[in-house]
Amino acid sequence: MRFCYFLLMLALFAPGPKASAEQSLTYPRPARQDSTIIDYPQALLKGALSAAGLPYKLQASSESLVQSRALKQLEDDQGIDVVWTMTSIEREKNLLPVRIPIYKGLYGWRLLLIKPQSQSLLEEVSDLSGLARLPLLQGRGWPDTHVLLANGLRVYGTPHIEGLFDMLQHDRGVAFPRSVLEIWREQDYYQHDLVVEKHLVLYYPTAMYFFFRKSDQKLATGVTSGLLRMQESGEFDRLFTLYHQHAVDKAGLAQRKVLSLWNPLLPQATPLEQERFWYRP
Incomplete structure (x- = not known):
């Protein structure tokens, strides 16, 4: 009897599992060791995960990967969980895009x-x-x-x-x-x-998205929700301005001769009609 009482007390007062324990989300380490390549998308993704209440921490892959290999490893669930890259019909067929252009089409x-x-x-x-x-x-x-x-x-x-x-x-x-x-x-x-x-x-019209595996629908939906919340709060634009406004101003796009190209790879689902998603010079 005493033994049963002891077991009951252990069950009541023993610490339970952490419901919100962080999980790792691995992105491909870029071939060029330049922090500016990953600082902005990391900050944006961390903000989206936080806004959506998703307990993930980002980490780089153990080795640098060229883009094609990173996408293949993401699709095959071989150590890569997220890639940010330019969209195409083929990529949206094989992977799950979050259709919010993180660089506003630039x-x-x-x-x-x-x-x-x-x-x-x-x-x-x-x-x-x-x-x-x-x-x-x-x-x-x-x-x-x-x-x-x-x-x-x-x-x-x-x-x-x-x-x-x-x-x-x-x-x-x-x-x-x-x-x-x-x-x-x-x-x-x-x-x-x-x-x-x-x-x-x-x-040419294009978008760079966060891509996930087809099986990670819940994660992709959460990141979509988080990015939309960041747009509504102004945090998305704050980060974009912080990291990119200097380069945009320096380019002087309005003073340049524009050569427009057709993009045959652009998926029909690209939200070109959503003006808030795009930069217009």
Whole structure:
């Protein structure tokens, strides 16, 4: 009898399992060790998880991964739980997108990274047919590459981003189109070897989303809810401005010649009609 009473007391007063114990959410470690590449999406994702009351902590994968491998590991549940990347019909078929563009579509606004002596060549370009005469560089397997090729442009590349900068420096291409949000830090890194072309900007509609596995519907729904709450509270715009306004201002998009491209990879479900999701120069 005493023994039963003792067991009852243990059951009543023993600490129970933590209902809100944090789980790990692993994202792919980028090939380039540049914190600016992951600081903003991490801050946004952490904010969304917190706003939705989801007890997750973010951690990088043990090794750096190129984009194609990261997406495959996410789909196959091999150590990657979330990837932020540009959408496409194929990616939305294989994975579960949170259809809120985390960069407000600015990855579809592309400036050209060039060698200084190439500026005179680009000043003669006024339309896509003129640009098509010049070889461009882009990552092999990237959605951007398919967009450029679909618009009749000449494209060469490699899966590894560092190799693309090497190709540009060794004249294996005239220009490397880069988002207005990433080109400035890359130009700063290369100093006088590479510069940002002065008067053109390529534009095609696209979105960069958080992607999850198809089986993680509850997690994706929570992140969607969290991001919408951040938009309503102004926290989304605060983070975007903090991390990106300087680059946007520096680009001077309204003063550039816009070359508009068709994006054949853009899924029909892309919320282009939701003005609050997009940056408009």
